[in-house]
Each structure stands twice: as structure tokens, then as C-alpha cells.
Amino acid sequence: MIQIKAKALRLMPVNVIWFAGKPQTWHCLYSYYKQSAYSGEVVGYYRESFFTKVINIAAPADVFESDFDQKTSYEIRRAIKDGVTTTTETDVKNFVDFYNSFAKTKQLPKLSSNFNNYLSRIIITKAVYNEQDIVMHAYISDMSLKRVRLMYSASLFRNENDTQLRAVTGRANRLLHLRDMCFFKEQGFEVYDLGGYAEGTTDEALIRINQFKDSFGGALIQESDYLPMPALVLSFFNKMFKS
Numbered sequence: 001m002i003q004i005k006a007k008a009l010r011l012m013p014v015n016v017i018w019f020a021g022k023p024q025t026w027h028c029l030y031s032y033y034k035q036s037a038y039s040g041e042v043v044g045y046y047r048e049s050f051f052t053k054v055i056n057i058a059a060p061a062d063v064f065e066s067d068f069d070q071k072t073s074y075e076i077r078r079a080i081k082d083g084v085t086t087t088t089e090t091d092v093k094n095f096v097d098f099y100n101s102f103a104k105t106k107q108l109p110k111l112s113s114n115f116n117n118y119l120s121r122i123i124i125t126k127a128v129y130n131e132q133d134i135v136m137h138a139y140i141s142d143m144s145l146k147r148v149r150l151m152y153s154a155s156l157f158r159n160e161n162d163t164q165l166r167a168v169t170g171r172a173n174r175l176l177h178l179r180d181m182c183f184f185k186e187q188g189f190e191v192y193d194l195g196g197y198a199e200g201t202t203d204e205a206l207i208r209i210n211q212f213k214d215s216f217g218g219a220l221i222q223e224s225d226y227l228p229m230p231a232l233v234l235s236f237f238n239k240m241f242k243s
Contacts, residue, residue: 002121002142006114014228019145023226033226035149035193045226051199055218057181058146058190065178067217072174079175082129082168086179089124089136098136102154111152123148125180127172132156134169135176141189148184150195177216194218 002018015031017023023033028044035050055064065073089095100110115122118140127135138152155169181192194213197220198206 001144002140004114004117004121006117018140018149019142019147028228029230030228032228033224035223036226037223039222039224042226044229046229048225048227049199050223050225051197051220052149052223053194053197053213053216053218053220055181055192055194055216056190057185057192061182061185064181064217068178069215069217072215075171075174076178079127079168079171082171084134084168084172084175085128086176087126087128088183089126089133092119092122092124094133095124095126095136095138098133099138099152099154102156118151122151123184125176125183127176129165129168129172134165135173137176137180139180139184141184143188145191146189147191147193148189149193153195174215192218 001020004016004018006014006016013030015027016034017027017031017036018034020033020036020038022038022040023031023036023042023045025043028042033045035052041047055067057064068076096111096115102108103110121140121142123139123141125137125139126133135155136153137150139148140151141148153173155173156165184192194216197213198210199220199222201207201210
């Protein structure tokens, strides 16, 4: 279990609790449970189902790699031939700048100040091609559960008109996932969480993301997010007065 202090709506302090069991009712004023293993209703919280794909990296690398689909295995081999290398990233500012540039091209929110509260639990990796960072991943880690979870993924895809570099970047992303799995396995982690799965979606973009995650095999699991009722009420009034 991980506890992170954050702020909801930029003003309400909350504890974000990851990978816990049943939420505590008396915590409903200030705690938000993410990916809880519990699935029942809890007084004081609004429950939402959360689906994700997980890969058992406790298994030998050749075993979990054998679950990759044919295209992914081919793309990984091509990335290696392209000369793509992978490593960890210790420069947090470099990651933040890289991600925010990516987010702008996709019309996604920039990383908030809450990201800084995760730094003691964050591990960042990257793929490099021709001495240029082309893909970055940021993970939240829980060694007590031997679980690592993808939080953010960013690439140069939308910033480049070079068709060849775009193709290399796509292959590099797959290679980075494999290298990340092997790296975390060496560190003693056993569960590699791909960070969510849009089960039942009809959105074409989300379907493509699901298909990408499916290409690594693994298992689809259902967990629960528990949102504190006071935060939901505050959010409602915040939206009402802004409209």
C-alpha cells in the first residue's frame, strides 16, 4: 500500500491510497483509494470499477515475453536493430518537460504539482535513439506488494514529421516496455501494471490503446477506485459556480 499527500481541486488536502484493501469509513473525509482490491460498497465513498492489464514478471523473462503477440515481438527486434537503447532517467525536470510537450500535442493536462508528491515512489525510464530521448515512462512502485504501475507514457510521435523517426519511436515504445519489465524483475518486483484498461469502450482512440496493451499478453483484472463523498460534493459545486 502507498499513501501520497495531494490536493483535490487545488485546495482540498487528501491522501491518495494505492493498492489497499477495504477503505476505512472514517477516512472518507480526506482519503481517495486507487485500485483497491476490495469490490464492495463502503459508506462515505463513491465506488468506480477500475480495469487494468497486469503481467506476471515473477515468471522467467522468456515466459512472459512469449505471451507478446507476433507484431510486438517483431517490433522489439526491429528497435534493437535500429540501435535504440534504454535506461533510467534521474533528471525529473527533463521528464516533466518531455511529458508536458507531449501532452500539449494531445491536448492533455500538463503534470500538476501533485506529481512532486510522488517522487519518492516514482521510477522513470526512457528509450534513446541517435542520442535523442524519444520515449519516456514513469511508474509508481510499491515494493511491499512487489508491484509497479505505469503512470505516464510520452513519446515524440506527435512532434515529428519525419516518417522514419515516427516508426522508430513506435518500435522503441514496445522495446522500452520489455526492458522495463526485465529491469523491474531484477529489482524484485513481480507485478507489472500497464496502468488502466478502458473495458467496454467504444472510443476508437481508447480501443487502440487497449489493443496496444493486449499485445503484451497478461491478465485483465478489475479493481476499485473509492472517491470520498465530500470531494464529490465539492467538485459538483465547483463546476456549478464555474458554469
